[in-house]
Amino acid sequence: MSEALEEMKGTRADRRRQRLRAASVRFFARLELVIDRVVWGLRQRFGRLGPLSIVAFRGFGTTAHVTVRGRVLEATALERSLPADSAFMSFRRMLRRFSSRELPEASVRARLGANSASGNTDDEGYFELSVVAADSDDAVGWRSGEVEVLAAKVRGLVPVRAPVELLIPGSDARLGIISDIDDTVLQTHVTRKLKMIWVTLWGSAFTRMPFVGTSDLYHALASGASGKESNPVFYVSKSPWNLYDFLIDFLDHNGLPRGPLLLRDIGLREAPPVDHKSAAVRGLLELYPELPFVLIGDSGERDPEIYLETAARHPGRIRAIYIRDLDGENGTDAARERARTLCERARAYGSQMLWIEHASQALAHAAAHGLAAVVPREPLS
Numbered sequence: 001m002s003e004a005l006e007e008m009k010g011t012r013a014d015r016r017r018q019r020l021r022a023a024s025v026r027f028f029a030r031l032e033l034v035i036d037r038v039v040w041g042l043r044q045r046f047g048r049l050g051p052l053s054i055v056a057f058r059g060f061g062t063t064a065h066v067t068v069r070g071r072v073l074e075a076t077a078l079e080r081s082l083p084a085d086s087a088f089m090s091f092r093r094m095l096r097r098f099s100s101r102e103l104p105e106a107s108v109r110a111r112l113g114a115n116s117a118s119g120n121t122d123d124e125g126y127f128e129l130s131v132v133a134a135d136s137d138d139a140v141g142w143r144s145g146e147v148e149v150l151a152a153k154v155r156g157l158v159p160v161r162a163p164v165e166l167l168i169p170g171s172d173a174r175l176g177i178i179s180d181i182d183d184t185v186l187q188t189h190v191t192r193k194l195k196m197i198w199v200t201l202w203g204s205a206f207t208r209m210p211f212v213g214t215s216d217l218y219h220a221l222a223s224g225a226s227g228k229e230s231n232p233v234f235y236v237s238k239s240p241w242n243l244y245d246f247l248i249d250f251l252d253h254n255g256l257p258r259g260p261l262l263l264r265d266i267g268l269r270e271a272p273p274v275d276h277k278s279a280a281v282r283g284l285l286e287l288y289p290e291l292p293f294v295l296i297g298d299s300g301e302r303d304p305e306i307y308l309e310t311a312a313r314h315p316g317r318i319r320a321i322y323i324r325d326l327d328g329e330n331g332t333d334a335a336r337e338r339a340r341t342l343c344e345r346a347r348a349y350g351s352q353m354l355w356i357e358h359a360s361q362a363l364a365h366a367a368a369h370g371l372a373a374v375v376p377r378e379p380l381s
Contacts, residue, residue, distance in 0.1 A: 057244060081093055083206045111146045113143075173230055173291060221294055221371060238276055316350035
């Protein structure tokens with residue numbers, strides 16, 4: 001227990017440092033918010049709306065209720081990637097993702113079957129609605145819902161609707177999988193900032209590269225030990241919601257299992273990234289208390305510490321923690337000692353932490369420990 005307290009203290013210290021670094025950013029965010037509200041006030045009085053688009057994020061929930069999230073934007077700012085895009089076009093589309101014009105104070109309604117819920121968008125156009133779900137065995141798995149804009153405080157509203165995908169794990173789910181994205185699934189080069197900026201701005205969802213074998217690993221975990229399970233996969237990242245369409249296209253294009261994304265708002269009220277990931281993981285474990293989980297991340301930042309803290313809070317529920325070792329054989333003595341110490345602590349909480357260089361290593365471990373039925377292949381370099 002003392003080791004758990006030490007780990008939690010380390011995480012809290014990291015959060016304090018991030019809050020201090022964020023203080024100056026929040027000042028400018030407040031200034032931006034004031035400017036946005038002035039512009040919005042002028043638009044309410046004199047302006048008209050352009051065509052709208054609803055970006056409905058993949059939602060999830062239980063047989064009791066589901067959470068529907070999304071954002072309402074003026075459609076002229078939305079441009080999804082295309083396979084034929086040049087590097088310059090990819091750069092242009094990426095910039096436009098961060099220059100979108102959101103619609104605040106809009107009235108929206110979400111429907112799932114005969115049930116619905118209504119609410120309003122916030123200052124940045126986001127909405128979050130809780131819809132009652134039908135409590136029956138045939139109402140699980142992926143469900144289709146709908147979101148519509150009902151009213152707005154600017155003239156020229158043209159009604160708009162959008163479909164939304166909603167995941168309700170059923171009785172055939174025996175395990176939950178929570179995965180980071182950057183440098184866990186998607187090669188992002190987080191530890192090399194200049195290269196990360198370059199590939200982010202100039203790459204597209206169809207040119208960016210996944211790590212070899214990741215799709216096989218995730219599908220094996222999703223199918224479980226019997227090969228017939230429907231285990232939910234959740235992707236948690238500190239990437240902003242502005243990249244939602246990019247990440248969905250990347251995951252789909254590379255054959256990763258379909259799953260909800262839990263990203264973050266980079267606006268004024270957003271907590272530091274470590275808070276976002278910790279809170280998202282904690283929320284999933286609380287929402288599905290009957291499921292054990294596998295957590296997947298990388299060694300580039302604080303995934304190992306965050307996942308270890310989760311194992312400490314939920315002893316015995318974290319079946320495995322797979323950490324992609326970004327340093328590999330080039331790791332320092334300090335990095336190797338970090339890995340050894342964290343793996344020892346994970347065992348004390350009833351979990352196993354494995355540092356891997358190839359997805360096939362995690363697949364072999366999962367097959368050997370009853371988490372997947374697939375026989376692993378030889379690792380690819």
